[in-house]
Amino acid sequence: MKRHLISAADLTRDDAVLILDTAEEMARVADRPIKKLPALRGRTVVNLFFEDSTRTRISFEAAEKRLSADVINFAAKGSSVSKGESLKDTAQTLEAMGVDAVVIRHGASGAPYRLATSGWIDAAVVNAGDGTHQHPTQSLLDAFTLRRRLVGRDAGLGRDLAGRRVTIVGDILHSRVARSNVDLLHTLGAEVTLVAPPTLLPVGVGNWPCEVSYDLDAALPKSDAVMMLRVQRERMNAAFFPTEREYARRYGLDGDRMAKMPEHAIVMHPGPMVRGMEITAEVADSARCTAVEQVAGGVHTRMAVLYLLLGGNEPAVSHARTEETK
Amino acid sequence: MTMSETGKTLIRGAKVLGGEVRDVLIDGETVVEVGTGIEAGGATVVEAAGRILLPGLVDLHTHLREPGREDSETVLTGTRAAASGGYTAVFAMANTFPVADTAGVVEQVWRLGREHGYCDVRPIGAVTVGLEGRKLAELGAMHDSAAAVTVFSDDGKCVDDAVIMRRALEYVKAFGGVVAQHAQEPRLTEGAQMNEGVVSAELGLGGWPAVAEESIIARDVLLAEHVGSRVHICHLSTAGSVEIVRWAKSRGIDVTAEVTPHHLLLTDELVRTYDPVYKVNPPLRTERDVTALREALADGTIDIVATDHAPHPHEDKDCEWAAAAMGMVGLETALSVVQHTMVDTGLLTWEGVADRMSFAPARIGRAEGHGRPVSSGEPANLTLLDPAYRGTVDPAGFASRSRNTPYGGRELPGRVTHTFLRGRATLMDGKLA
Numbered sequence: 001m002k003r004h005l006i007s008a009a010d011l012t013r014d015d016a017v018l019i020l021d022t023a024e025e026m027a028r029v030a031d032r033p034i035k036k037l038p039a040l041r042g043r044t045v046v047n048l049f050f051e052d053s054t055r056t057r058i059s060f061e062a063a064e065k066r067l068s069a070d071v072i073n074f075a076a077k078g079s080s081v082s083k084g085e086s087l088k089d090t091a092q093t094l095e096a097m098g099v100d101a102v103v104i105r106h107g108a109s110g111a112p113y114r115l116a117t118s119g120w121i122d123a124a125v126v127n128a129g130d131g132t133h134q135h136p137t138q139s140l141l142d143a144f145t146l147r148r149r150l151v152g153r154d155a156g157l158g159r160d161l162a163g164r165r166v167t168i169v170g171d172i173l174h175s176r177v178a179r180s181n182v183d184l185l186h187t188l189g190a191e192v193t194l195v196a197p198p199t200l201l202p203v204g205v206g207n208w209p210c211e212v213s214y215d216l217d218a219a220l221p222k223s224d225a226v227m228m229l230r231v232q233r234e235r236m237n238a239a240f241f242p243t244e245r246e247y248a249r250r251y252g253l254d255g256d257r258m259a260k261m262p263e264h265a266i267v268m269h270p271g272p273m274v275r276g277m278e279i280t281a282e283v284a285d286s287a288r289c290t291a292v293e294q295v296a297g298g299v300h301t302r303m304a305v306l307y308l309l310l311g312g313n314e315p316a317v318s319h320a321r322t323e324e325t326k
Numbered sequence: 327m328t329m330s331e332t333g334k335t336l337i338r339g340a341k342v343l344g345g346e347v348r349d350v351l352i353d354g355e356t357v358v359e360v361g362t363g364i365e366a367g368g369a370t371v372v373e374a375a376g377r378i379l380l381p382g383l384v385d386l387h388t389h390l391r392e393p394g395r396e397d398s399e400t401v402l403t404g405t406r407a408a409a410s411g412g413y414t415a416v417f418a419m420a421n422t423f424p425v426a427d428t429a430g431v432v433e434q435v436w437r438l439g440r441e442h443g444y445c446d447v448r449p450i451g452a453v454t455v456g457l458e459g460r461k462l463a464e465l466g467a468m469h470d471s472a473a474a475v476t477v478f479s480d481d482g483k484c485v486d487d488a489v490i491m492r493r494a495l496e497y498v499k500a501f502g503g504v505v506a507q508h509a510q511e512p513r514l515t516e517g518a519q520m521n522e523g524v525v526s527a528e529l530g531l532g533g534w535p536a537v538a539e540e541s542i543i544a545r546d547v548l549l550a551e552h553v554g555s556r557v558h559i560c561h562l563s564t565a566g567s568v569e570i571v572r573w574a575k576s577r578g579i580d581v582t583a584e585v586t587p588h589h590l591l592l593t594d595e596l597v598r599t600y601d602p603v604y605k606v607n608p609p610l611r612t613e614r615d616v617t618a619l620r621e622a623l624a625d626g627t628i629d630i631v632a633t634d635h636a637p638h639p640h641e642d643k644d645c646e647w648a649a650a651a652m653g654m655v656g657l658e659t660a661l662s663v664v665q666h667t668m669v670d671t672g673l674l675t676w677e678g679v680a681d682r683m684s685f686a687p688a689r690i691g692r693a694e695g696h697g698r699p700v701s702s703g704e705p706a707n708l709t710l711l712d713p714a715y716r717g718t719v720d721p722a723g724f725a726s727r728s729r730n731t732p733y734g735g736r737e738l739p740g741r742v743t744h745t746f747l748r749g750r751a752t753l754m755d756g757k758l759a
Contacts, residue, residue: 087646108648109519109530110600117599118644131648133530179530203535204527 004116004125005305008136008184013160016143016188021157022304023144023297029066030300039307040069043100048090049128050076050106055271056128056138059295060103063302072099087111088120095121101310102126109133124309132174138270139180141301142227143188145294149266150224162189167219169195169251170229170278171240173202177229177270182210195219197251199240200231216251220260227268228253228278244277254280258288266290334369335749340379340710342700344676350379352706355748360701372744374710378676381684382414382707382745384696385657386477386506386584387560387632390416390447392438393431394423399637399727401435404657405444407635407726409752411657412709412742413445415688415696416635420452421482427452427463429471436473444752448693451475453494453505457483462494469501476692479506481560482607484542486512491546495555502692504582506558507546509567510608514538519648521594521609529597531647534609536564543567547574547581556580558690561634563589563608565618572627582690584632585619587656587663592616592732602643602650603732606636623682624673630687633660637728655726659719661711662738669713670739684709695748706749715741725758 002010011019029037045064047057057073064071076090091102101124104112109131116125129135147156150164166185172178172194185192192210194201205212213219220226231251233244241247253267261267267283269291275281283289337350342360349364350357385408391399399407401418408416418435420426426435432449439447451468455461457480468475478498485491485507494505515538520526522533543559547570550557559571562583574581588606593613596604604610622628636653643650664683668674674682688697698704718737721729745753752759 086641086644087649088644106646108646110648111646113600114646131530176530179528202527203522203533204524207524207527 003309005136005309006113006116006125006127007134008139008180008187011136011184011187013187013189016140016184017158017160019140019301019304019308020144020147022308023140023300024153024157026300026303026307036066036068038068040064040067040310043310044070044072044098045101045103045306046072046074046094046099047128048074048076048094048102048104050104050111051129053105053129056105059298060128060302062299063306066299067303067306069306087115088118091115091121095123099123101306103128105129107131126305126309129176131176133176133179135176135180136184137298137302137305138177139184140305141294141298142181142268142270143184144297144301145268145290146190146225148297149290150264160188161185164190165193165222165224166190166227167193167195167223167225168227168229169216169253171200171231171235172196172205172229173200175229181227182208186210193219193223195251197241200235217257217260220257221262223261223265225266225268226253226261227270229270230272230274231278233274233277248277252278252280253283255282258283258286268294270294334367335372335746335751336364336366336369337372337374337379337708337710340374340377341676342379343680344378350700350708352746352749355706357700357702357704357706372710376714377710377712377743379700380412380676380680380709380711381697381700382709382747383412383661383683384687384691384693385413385416385633385635385660386630386687386691387481388416388418388635388657389421389637389653390418390435391422391637393434398639401438401447402442402444403725403727404635404637405439405442405447406758407655407657407724408445409745409747409758410725410742411659412661412711412745412753413657414707414709414745414747415446415448415693416657417448417450417477417691419481420450420479421457425452425456426450427455427457429464429467429473432468432473432475433471443747444758445747446693446696448477448691449473449475450477450479450481450506453478453480453485454490459483459485459487459490462490462497465494465498465503466501469503476503477506477558478503479508479560481506481508484508484510484512486542488545488549492549492553495550495557496553499555504556504558504690506560507542508560509539509542509546511538511541518609520597520605521611523594523612525594525597529600531597536566536611539564539608540566540570543570547571547579550581551577551579556582559583561586561589561608561632562619562628563611563615565615568618568622568627572622575627582629582686583627584630585623585628586634587631587660587667588654588732589619590616590623590667591663596732600647602645602647603654603730603734605647605650605652606654607652620667620671620673623668624678629682630690631660631664631682632687633657637726638730639728643730653730655724655728655731658724658726659731659733659738661742662740663733665713665740666738706746708744708746709742710744711740711742713740715739717741
């Protein structure tokens, strides 16, 4: 494993399988009466959130606490610029307080990469979503759920997603979840198809390791999993599609469409769902929808990532800055 | 600097425009003799064997930042950077604070350039009041001022209103002016962060599509044809723009175009580092665009190289990509990049370089006394460079106040050793005088 987790594209197949296997171990801990491991005792992790995201922040916080890390939550409303303090100064301030890892959510694509590579700080950096770039832990938790459902909880250990067909539907253009999933699922051997109106696909998508289609009905029978992405209503104001109703008719998943999927196929959603837009209540509440399971898997997966990045099975190493002053 | 008792300088044994080896004698402000075996007499001698002598370079696109952003550059530091890079005249863009949209502001900038004496400063006037694109600035007053403005541009912003652009093109005909367009369709580039294509799709950065540049150029060459005006296109960056300008020229439309050194060398692949030193407007494009731009500069479709020297303080680049300012400094590396991309590749001779970096920009901007042949009786605006030099770009050594260069640590060929502004050395043995 590398020191940082910035992009799902940085993970090898073996890295990813190791994270998923470790996440299954973490899941077993969650089944115990005492859900806590001492692995990161004495380590400090800061959740540095420049964008509001209660769901992701809570998921990371739960993961960190179950590993016994000391957790600092830092919510920097708005961008570093509007706030007056630069990302560099904020990060250095936190590191001066002795932080071992920074979990960062930022509205600017590339901000976690800058943090990890600019020499500003020494701490490990985990990308919790940056702009419209990447959200690697989301793709890992999606892969975790996919492997459990399509390969099996125990049968899946040590295995990837070779040959599984995953269709991702919705606002691909603005989605870091889609980018991360295309990278990771491809690395794990799955066949990915993106479905969206042409306006919501980026120019250049032709170079991605996946198929692209404008026709949801054609893709459904050939899918082992269908991942519905949230579509923001405001997008129609920028002429990405005419109306909410037209979007729902052409690209929304309802009961009739779900019936076209193979019987074993699942419906996934990273949340938050916009019911009536990309997904109907009937589908969202059906047994085939794994949205809630994905949330649970998120905690296990993030525990695995932090455990592996921070070398949780080794004694706590002293901070790099401290070593320099010796 | 050391002046001879006689006020004369003899440049001995330089290849004039990369051709014949000649001695060039300067007396006062003028070249008085070009020949072989010229006696030094009491002149200061510059031994120039192996070096190339060019007419002083002229930059039609420089941001000097004064007034208003003296933390990034001043007329003094910017013209020192220009002299270091071999320039004897620069055209200073209008997007200062206050905007150079009145005779007062352009005269102030012009006067500062004269006082400092490193390089002639020709202010560019804004086309519209406050660069807002609504109301024509007093173009005539700026032309009639001491600064004698001939080039008008809202650079940094596009004159996107077709009627305003048409009127500006027509109006400046009365005094031989030219409008230099920053071609960027604003609606197509809302939130744009980099070239729209394969790399932007992966990086999740807002796309700046080539069509946003090309559609404006297409419109403006047709407007220029319709009203019989000349138009200049700033920093052309795409293969498609090249085709449009080539078509327009074949039709007889009076259009000229510039390319920056960075668009001749760098591509959007560099944005993968998310290092804002590569953030620039128009953005770095693809390899295919770079190739087309080089060919167009070689065949004359693109008339000139202009730096778009855009200084920014360190804090405006030491941040996340989206928050960073757009622009790169370029005056001190332009000639090296042109040697690397155009001369060393065999696309352009040194004579061609003299045309694209001195004769043609002086002609487009009507910069009198600049862009003249190296011959007897001409003003002694000259640049001497050592093409055999190989060195690594060290931003710490820049004369510019800013360090936002994309070439730091990169090896580039060639070095300007001397720059003469009307016979006076502004740069001597690589050191500013």
